[in-house]
Amino acid sequence: MKVAIIDKKQCVACGCCVNICPKNAIAMFKGKYAVVDEELCVGCGKCSEICPASVINMEVVKND
Ligand code: SF4
Numbered sequence: 001m002k003v004a005i006i007d008k009k010q011c012v013a014c015g016c017c018v019n020i021c022p023k024n025a026i027a028m029f030k031g032k033y034a035v036v037d038e039e040l041c042v043g044c045g046k047c048s049e050i051c052p053a054s055v056i057n058m059e060v061v062k063n064d
């Protein structure tokens, strides 16, 4: 499956991804950038689609 990977250095901390994630898998870190909880992310890609800075990439990860 895929998970969302955020380039925190490029994130502008708008919060759009936090609000749209259906799994509440994204949180803001100290108001500076967004971080994904890979345990909660189901790879839907909605955050990646909405990010105005285009800094969320969907990357394939292996399942155990
Ligand atoms: S891919 Fe979907 S589930 Fe994963 S962090 Fe983005 S919006 Fe949330």
Ligand code: SF4
Pocket (backbone or CB within 6 Å): 006, 010, 011, 012, 013, 014, 015, 016, 017, 018, 033, 034, 050, 051, 052, 053, 054, 055, 056
């Ligand atoms: S939508 Fe993009 S720029 Fe906005 S907080 Fe999320 S990762 Fe950062």
